[in-house]
Amino acid sequence: MTQALDLVLDFVFPPRCLACGAAVGKQGGLCGECWAGLAIPGEPCCAACQRPLTGPAEGGEALCAPCLAVPPRHAGIHAATLYTPVSRKLILAFKHGRRIALAPTLARLIAARLPAGLTGQVIVPVPLHRWRLWGRGYNQAALLAHELARMGHGTLAVDALVRVRRTPSLGGLGKKARRKALRGAIRVAQGRQSVVRGREVLLVDDVLTSGATTDACAAALRRAGARSVRIACFARVLEEAIPLTTNRTPGAAMAPGAG
Template sequence: MSLQDGGWRDRLKAGGAQITRGARSLGRGLTDLLLPPLAWDSPEAAASAGLTPDAWSRVVFLEDPVCDGCGAGFEMDGGAFASPRCAACIAKPYAFDRARAACVYDAASRGLILKFKHGDHQPFAPLFARWVSRSAAPLLAEADAVAPVPLHRVRLLSRRFNQAAEIARPLARGAGLDYLPDALIRQTHTTTQGGKSARGRRLNVGKAFTVTAEGRRRIKGRRILLVDDVLTTGATAEACARALLEAGARAVDLAVVARVRTARELPM
């Protein structure tokens, strides 16, 4: 056996080891997409954002099939002839065309979102952006630009950051899409939506949003992916979508981290 043959075997063995390492790295990457290596509820990860297996197992992620109009999960796959939209979305469509949510807003996800929203826990932003990039992949594939639901400047000063913008920015960057943080603005300082009925929410934000002059130029004729943290009744997203459409957007889709399970069952 020649030295040349032995060198060939060594190179083959090294190549096999490299492929194995690459496969392991890819596996870790896919896992880290949804389950980062450090967890927020473990002592060693105070500055990171992730989930321990216990916290992870409690989050109800929304998987296909889901309603194309509001992102609600269907109980079963109806097959090729089933409607892609739930009965509520057929009867009364939202102004936004399609919606996707990464998970259900319940006791498990609420703590994560409130910690991010009111606890100033910024490392949650890229985690949520990864969740949304997975659930809203079909919407991202057709979007021309990404815009966050805006906060009024008074609330922005008190909170110090816009949670929707912190998710939308890495989401747009990861998808290679135009990011429009200032195209849509909140011109009215409304009271909180919490505790209001569906009708009360709609009235509260009905005329709260507008598109800037520069925003009109940047959204005209384009499909916009609107990003927010939670879909409750859809009143806020509806008002934002109407403002964008009136300003010339070709279509508006919605992507959120979580949606209330009974969002479309609340009184309209």
């Protein structure tokens, strides 16, 4: 029955690449060119934040310069891709183009980067302020978190964090300005401390830019007693990692997020 329905769906809606719209063999996939345009983080990488390193990491304990300068509050960053024109196109369609059907595909790519055996964790999405949520109609991070929970990567706590005041768009702001804008804006929701206390938390967002938003979320979760906080995202902006094939650089002004 499922195969028959798939054939009917393919006949009515021929499979198209999620990024560029070219014909593909299966629903929910990418064409060869767009798949090649994704940059999947790999080894060697920073032992603390999984930032790709250019040299060998002996014993798996090498740290990147940012982590040496400021030890992270999180227990690791697990990004499905680095921020490239293809991943940017997918993020824009998902976040601003209302293509929420992209959530399962993006979540599967995130899940492929998660460490094995972390099934008892609490999955918490980065929150939106209620006005932004009402305006957009959905929280893209919550959709990804829901899919990860559905795949068995932990227990969803969609309302564990709350953004108590509206913050300006962080695009184009420097790191200090971002931290200032987020100061006191994100908290663990009243009555939800017991959900994260003593637990390992997987914090989910769509795109990680400077890390200011996820740092604010991690700090709130740790204050509420979370044992550790890992970060999972679809795309991670790293200016030094790869050159973009467009005329724009992958800085904060280009990234469609505030992470």
